[in-house]
Amino acid sequence: MVSKSQISFIKSLQQKKFRKEHRFFVAEGFKSVTEFMASGYQINAVYYTPAFDAKLHKLSKKVNFQDISVAEMQKISSLTTPQEVLAVINLPEWPNLTHTSLLNQFTLVLDGVQDPGNLGTIIRTADWFGISNIICSDDTVDAYNPKVVQATMGSLARVNLHYANLATLLPQLNLPVFGALLNGNNIYTANFGTEGLVVMGNEGNGMRPEIQQLITQAITIPRLGGAESLNVAIATALFCGELSRKRFK
């Protein structure tokens, strides 16, 4: 059973302002829910339909499990085709990022990425390449947006998303700032060293001028063909791949 007020509460979490107010978000589907349960996230409640009963109870005894009908799942889900399980999860509070906390690793920085699918794919890609932190400008799409959570395929449970005023935070971190820009150094021959921030811009407008000013090394993915630009998730993946490949040589 799920009450009317629970339905409207869970549905409200599809909107950023209610996620911020209540400090919860929603994840759906077996893979996503189990990844969050296996992570440090605090699970508030798990709603499941009969199909998932057996599997779920093995996962944890500490969680508030609620057995609901398929019709009820349809009412609380944000998906066109609801899955058999939905979790309400506490929004995390990450410790503040510092120079020291980001040494010996690369950290992605997103300046105004707008498309939930792009952000979800970037988080999933970062997770593949072992990147632990992504710093987003305050106007980047919210990582706890249901479409983003869905697109990360569970990776959001392992990559920490930090929202900040980039113009303030980046100089404080005092790390090399690599920026995906035109007319920079060739990504294939550039020297990235062992740590730094890699800044990607908005889908249509690229990086804001005030953020471009903070770049210590502009980096370009050389173009061989006719396309005017690369999708931001694709460009991010090419940076992640290039930083990763250095470990294998």
Add this chain to the structure above:
Amino acid sequence: MVSKSQISFIKSLQQKKFRKEHRFFVAEGFKSVTEFMASGYQINAVYYTPAFDAKLHKLSKKVNFQDISVAEMQKISSLTTPQEVLAVINLPEWPNLTHTSLLNQFTLVLDGVQDPGNLGTIIRTADWFGISNIICSDDTVDAYNPKVVQATMGSLARVNLHYANLATLLPQLNLPVFGALLNGNNIYTANFGTEGLVVMGNEGNGMRPEIQQLITQAITIPRLGGAESLNVAIATALFCGELSRKRFK
């Protein structure tokens, strides 16, 4: 003016069976339409609203331009927010691929890619990296699907898409066949030579066993973190980047 029968004809091209029957497809938006006009594609008709009058007439005098209202554009468009221009374009007929036609280059092969956004992004990425041909299994999503056309951002005008029975065609081409598989050679250290086919599998199920059998070198993108898999467009981009970087060393 656009007649009732024109409206239903143009709308019908949103479906693959009518595209196949009539041998036409639709592109929308200034960038996409102008890229097709500048390419070898044969344009059947261009519909435009008053906003685009001036710009369009500069493009070509040989094309059948039709001046329509915003309300009419809404009727023929597949977009939630229709743009100011829509073109009806002849489906191309590419010459058959042969061993000789694919020497000294890399060609992408997609085995059952289903998501229009993924295919569109793959085409756009291929175009960036100067890849001329993509071979798709017959059950790969149709490249002339309006969502794919939209996602390519005009790159479909420059990359040739071939649909084929891969199990028949690949052996005939007699080229090295690299496959994105688990437990293959490390992509960063593998020797790709100067030509070949790079095969990517379906989003959920990967590559079919009968296609896996045709792989001459399995290649793996090493994982450093926790994600179970990479999005297929991301994996394709990492292959394109790796093949491209060899030209810059």
